[in-house]
Amino acid sequence: MPGMNSGLSANDPTVVAAFRAALLHQGLIALLIFAVLSIAWVAVRGRSAGIARPASGYAEPAGRQVLRIGFGLLWLLDGLLQAQPDMAVGLPSQVIEPTAASSPPWVQHLVNWAGTTWSYHPIQAGAATVWIQAGIGIWLLAAPRGTLSRLGGLASVGWGLVVWVFGESFGGIFAPGLTWLMGAPGAAAVYCVAGALLALPERYWRTPRLGRVLLAGYGLFLAGMAVLQAWPGRGFWQGRPGTLTGMIAAMSQTSQPRFIASLVSGFESVASHAGFAVNLVAVIMLAATGLAFLSGRHAIVRPALIAFIALCLADWVLIEDFGFFGGLGTDPNSMIPMALLAWSGYLALTPVPAGAGAPEPSAAQPSAQGATEEPAVAGARPEAGWRGRLGPSALRRSLSAASFGSMVALGSIGVIVLGAAPMATAQATPDASTILADAINGPAVPLDIPAPAFTLTSQHGRPVSLASLRGKVILLTFLDPVCVTDCPLIAQELRQAGQLLGADARRVELVAIDVNPLYYETAYTQAFDRQEGLADVPDWLYLTSSPARLRQLYKAYGVPAETLPAGAMLGHSDIAFVVDKSGQIRETLDMDPGPGTPATQSSFATELAQAATQYLSAS
C-alpha cells in the first residue's frame, strides 16, 4: 500500500530513542497533571470542611463493574503495549498493513490513509495511542458511576471504533477466512460494545432485561459464527493445509517464550492431524453456547458461560497465541474481551436488589455537582445558569465534593488530551516529521565555509554563476540525469521543499549540478526535468558544463563521481549544501533517500525547507 510504510526498520535506534524520549517527557507531564489535580483537590477539601461529602455505600451493578474494571484494565494494558519500542515505526508497516492486505480495495484505501498519517509522524502517533489508551483505561477504572463513568464508556466506543476501522481493518470482516477462532469481528469491536454498555444510564443495569438482551445478541452472534465455522468450502474442516492450521502456524512464528511457542506448535500439530474433530468441537461449542445464551435462563446460561469462558481461554492460548508477543502485539486479542462481555451479560441477568446504592440523579432532580455528577450531597446549592455553574465558587464546591476517583478520572482526560494534542497538531501540517530523515542519515552537519564559485549552464542554456545567486539561500545538490534510483527521489524532495517554503520559495534557489560527466548535455538535464516535473518550477536550476569543468567542481565540493563497471550507474555521494545569502556553506545534509517512501521523501523535504527558512531569517 502506498505511503503506509515509512521504509525504516521497526527498531531503528534513532526513532526508538525519540519515541522513548517523547514517552518519558509526556509521562512526566501526565504525572504533573495528576499531582496538580491532587493538590488542588486536597487544598479545596481542606478549605471546604463544612461541605457534606457524598454518602458511601454505593454498590455498582456487578455486570457493569465487570465490564468497567475488565475493559479498564484491558485499555491500560493496550496502552502499555503501545509503548513497546518497535511500535512507532512498526505498527503501520507490520501490523496495520498486513491486516488490511486481504481486505477489499476500499478498506485498504481507508486504512492506508491512516497508516500514511501515522508513518509521517511516527513519534506523535505512537505516543498518542499510548496516552489515549492508558487514559481511557484509567478513566474507566477510576470512575465507577455517574456521568463521568458513562462518558468513559463513550470514550471507549470512540477510540475503539478508530482502532477497529484503521488498526484492525474492520476486524477483518470484509476479508476472506473470517472466523471467531481467530478473533472475528475484531477485539476493538468488543471494546466498542462494552463501551456502549457502560455509557448506558445505570437504570438499565438494575433490571434483568439488559442481561437478557445482551446475551440474546451474543447468542445470535455465536450461532452465526458457528455457521460460518461449519460452512463447507471455507477450509476449516480439513487439517493440513487447512485454513485453521495455516493461521495457527502463522501465530506460532511470533517471537515469544519457547514454552508458549511449543504449546501453540503442539496444537497446530493436533489441528493438522485432527482438523475435522477440532473444527467440530469449535462448531458445537459455539452453536451450543449461542443457543444457551439465547434462552436467557440462568440455569442454562451458567454452565454455558463456564464452558464458553474455558473455550475462550483455550482459544486465547492455543490459537490466538495471547496476541501480545513479538514486540508489536497491540492487545491481548479478542478472547478476553469476549469472555468479559459474556460474564457481564450473565451477571446482568440478576436484578440489583432494591436499596443497593443510591439512585441515579434524574432529569427532574438535577444534580448540583457539575460534571462529576456524584450522588446527591446535602448542603450543596444549585447555581442558576451556566455562568453560575462554571463560576469559581461552584467549581470549588464541585471539587470539594468530588471523590478521589473522580479526580483521577479527570486527570485521565488530561492524559488523553496530552497524547492527542501533539498528534492533532502534527496532522495540521502536510509534511512529515524530520525524525525519518535523521534516522536515515543523521542530523545536518553545521559548516561555515565559502561555497566554491562556479559559472555553469542552466537547463535553459543560460549561464548561471554562484555570484549571480547572491542574496538567495541556495539548496545545492549534485544529481545524475540518468540515475535510476536516488537522484529522482532527491529531486522530488527538493521540489517538495520548494512547495513547503510557500511564499519564501522565491528567496530560495533549488540548484542541482549534473554529476555525470558523460551525460552532461542540456538535452539530458532537460529530460530529467521533464521526468521529475521540474520543468515549470521557477526557482529550479539544473546546471551543467563541459566534463572537465564539471570534474573540477566535483573536486571543489568534495563530491566524487566514479565510473562503475558492467552496467552500473555512476557512483556519487548524495549530499546537499545549504548556502546562505552571502555564499557561505552553512550546513551539509546527507541526502541518501533511504527507502524513498512518501514519508521519508516528505521528511527530507521538511528538513531542507527548515534549513532554508533558518538561513532566510539569518542576516
Add this chain to the structure above:
Amino acid sequence: MTARWRVAAIVGGAAVLAAGCGSTPARTPTQTAAPAAAMVSLSLSTSAAAADGTWAAIPMGGTGPNLFWQLLRLPAAGGRWSLRTPPDIATNGALILAPQDGTGRDARTLITGIRPSLYLSYSPVTTTADGGTAWSTLPPDPSLADVPDSLAAAPDGHLIALGPGPRAAQRISVLRPGGSGWTTLAGPPPGSRACDPTALTAVAYDQDGTPLLGGNCAQPGVAGIFAYAAGTWQLAGPAWPASYGRQRIQVLRLTRTGATDTALVEAGTGHAASLVAAWTGDNGQHWTLSPALRLAGARPVSASVGDGGTIAVTLSGDRGETLDRSGTSWQPLPALPDGRAVTLAPLAAGTTDALVADGSTLTVWRHAAGSAGWARAQAIQVPIQYGSSS
C-alpha cells in the same frame, strides 16, 4: 426471553447467517470466453551484425534492480568476445542495439538505446565509433518500446525510434544527424482495408534511408510492413502465398544488415504457428520468403539477425534454429547449453555462438556448421555491481 424477543432473535439470526454466508470468499470467475491470440513478445536479448563485428545484448546478474544488461562485442576479424557495456548509466532496463552499418567511417558506429527502468522514465542514447572503447551521447528518446527493433540507424546517420504504448499512442520519431532532439515522424499508419494495424513492433531503415515500420495487421494473411513515402506509411511487405491467407501474421523482427532488410514473422497461432523469414535487397521491390519453421507448440524466445540476413532463433525447450539467406531450410542446432539466458549470434561460415549468462558468468559456446555439438569457447566474469541500483 419474551416471545417478541425470540422472534426478533430468529430474524436477526437469519440476517447474521445471510451476511456470514455472503462474506465467504467469492470463487474466481471461470473464463468462458476464448482468450484473444496473445501477441508474441521476443526477448530484447539479441545479437546484431555490424561492419566491424558482432554485438550482443545480454541480461546478466540477478533480477529486478540487480539485473544488468551487458553489451559484448566480437570483432569482425575474429578473436574473442569482450565486455563493452556503455559506462556511467544503469542498464537495468535493457539495451537496444542499432548498428549504423553504413559505409566509410560510419560503418563502425553502434548506437545503443537504454530502456527506462526504476525511476528512469526516458531512454538515454549513447554511441561508439571505436568498438565500444569510448562512448558519447545523443539526445535521449522519450521512451523506447519493449521490442528488439525499437531503435534503428540509417546509413546516413538518421535514427528512428519506436515508442511504447497501445498502437494509437505509439510514437515514431526521428533524430537527424547532429540534431538536438527527436522529432515525431508521423503517427501510426491509419487502418485500411488492406491492413488495420493492431500493434507496432519494429522500426528500421532500408539501404536508401527510407524508414520502415513493422506491425501486426488485424487482417489475416497480411504482414504489417510499411515504408514511409510521400509523408505517409504505405504497405511494403511481401505478398504472402495463399496458404497463409487465413493466418494471423505478426512481425517479430525487422532489421537491416548491410544491403539486406530482414523480417521475421510468426504466422498462425498456437500449435499451428510457424516462423517465416523474408528478405529484400532492393528496398522492398522484391522479397524472398523462407520455408516455414513449424513451431509445434514451441515459443520463440529470442531472434538474432547476422550478416547478410542470417537468422538464429532460440525457442522454448532449449531449441535453436538457424536459417541463412539462401533460404533452403531451417537448420536445427544441438540442444542449447544450460543457462538463465541464451542468446545466439550467427557468424560467418555457418558458425553460431551461444552466449549463455548465469549470474556474473558469461560462457560462450560455439557450434561450427555440421558439427554435432557445442564447444566451450570462452568464459567471461562480468564484474556486476549487485545492489548498485537498489
